[in-house]
Amino acid sequence: xxxxxxxxxxVGDGEIDDSVFYALRNRRRxxxxxxxxxxxxxxxxxxxxxxxxxxxxxxxGMATRAERDGVYASLVHRxxxxxxxxxxxxxxxxxxxxxxxxxxxxxxELVRLALTAETGEDES
Amino acid sequence: MNxxxxxxxVERRRKTIAVYSSDADDVADGFEVxxxxxxxxxxxxxxxxxxxxxxxxxxxxxxIGLGELEEFVEPPIYSxxxxxxxxxxxxxxxxxxxxxxxxxxxxxxxLAATRExxxxxxxxxxxxxxxxxxxxxxLETQVGFYARLGAxxxxxxxxxxxxxxxxxxxxxxxxxxxxxxxxxSFWFLAxxxxxxxxxxxxxxxxxxxxxxxxxxxxxxxQIVDEMMTYLRNTYD
Numbered sequence: 001x002x003x004x005x006x007x008x009x010x011v012g013d014g015e016i017d018d019s020v021f022y023a024l025r026n027r028r029r030x031x032x033x034x035x036x037x038x039x040x041x042x043x044x045x046x047x048x049x050x051x052x053x054x055x056x057x058x059x060x061g062m063a064t065r066a067e068r069d070g071v072y073a074s075l076v077h078r079x080x081x082x083x084x085x086x087x088x089x090x091x092x093x094x095x096x097x098x099x100x101x102x103x104x105x106x107x108x109e110l111v112r113l114a115l116t117a118e119t120g121e122d123e124s
Numbered sequence: 125m126n127x128x129x130x131x132x133x134v135e136r137r138r139k140t141i142a143v144y145s146s147d148a149d150d151v152a153d154g155f156e157v158x159x160x161x162x163x164x165x166x167x168x169x170x171x172x173x174x175x176x177x178x179x180x181x182x183x184x185x186x187x188i189g190l191g192e193l194e195e196f197v198e199p200p201i202y203s204x205x206x207x208x209x210x211x212x213x214x215x216x217x218x219x220x221x222x223x224x225x226x227x228x229x230x231x232x233x234x235l236a237a238t239r240e241x242x243x244x245x246x247x248x249x250x251x252x253x254x255x256x257x258x259x260x261x262x263l264e265t266q267v268g269f270y271a272r273l274g275a276x277x278x279x280x281x282x283x284x285x286x287x288x289x290x291x292x293x294x295x296x297x298x299x300x301x302x303x304x305x306x307x308x309s310f311w312f313l314a315x316x317x318x319x320x321x322x323x324x325x326x327x328x329x330x331x332x333x334x335x336x337x338x339x340x341x342x343x344x345x346q347i348v349d350e351m352m353t354y355l356r357n358t359y360d
Contacts, residue, residue: 037168045184049177050144053187054167057175062220063187112168119172 019086029079034115041099048072134340145174186220229337241313249277251318260285314351324348
């Protein structure tokens, strides 16, 4: 729980905190991070739309309003705090905007690697 | 509330469609919606197809993969009683994009939407179905369909069209042969859902140029009711 018992591992030239790996173990958190690769900050409302829609893309059918509201609630109560704890995002004071922190290259590479492994259909 | 005014009522219900993909060219061609603005938001490159989010005045209305969106541009056509209908993927799009006013629909897209409404009426099996064929001669190729619909359900079917052909007697079906311009220029269907309002649906499209339509479909019982009342009062 506390910051004192963190462990780090090296990937390439950087060190990655265990809390980053923990953040990456949840699919909704991963898709939130993927979007932040391209956008420095995003409203929580849009982030919920994106996570809902993107996860659904691979599966046939339509993502509904109820599904999206569930994602929104889980972002607020669970996932954004975990991302914040891992120092991956900052939450605005009004809690309506999530911004990417200054990710070390090793973290960006890790997130990109996860993105390609999870959503990539071909090499590009 | 004539057909022109119904079109402008729907035009005021604005939606936005955001296409999320790694390629801005994915804002699909031919996907021109008059009461919705279409914007593009970038996703990082990874080879995934991307998706679209539809938002209305209450925010998120639905999200769908771009693959399915493309399917909508060239939809498969089923017969009204086809079982494939119940699982047809593009059906979700009809629900997502209802009350969107499409600036450009071709006959194939309208036929797909028509089949969705006919299938619904077929499954419910009672209530009133009003169908506008523009010209009654267009009904000629559909007589088999409508004979079966009339014979095998308790639907009360009303067919409208310009008076250019004398259809045979079809069970439970009233033919309204008209001479006005409105009936001649609109492709429409309206089904009241029988006693289940949640099954109500309608399609209304004006032929702007030969074979080129603009219009909408809706699952809003109030719009369906306005359309059906107008038809009943004007063309009975």
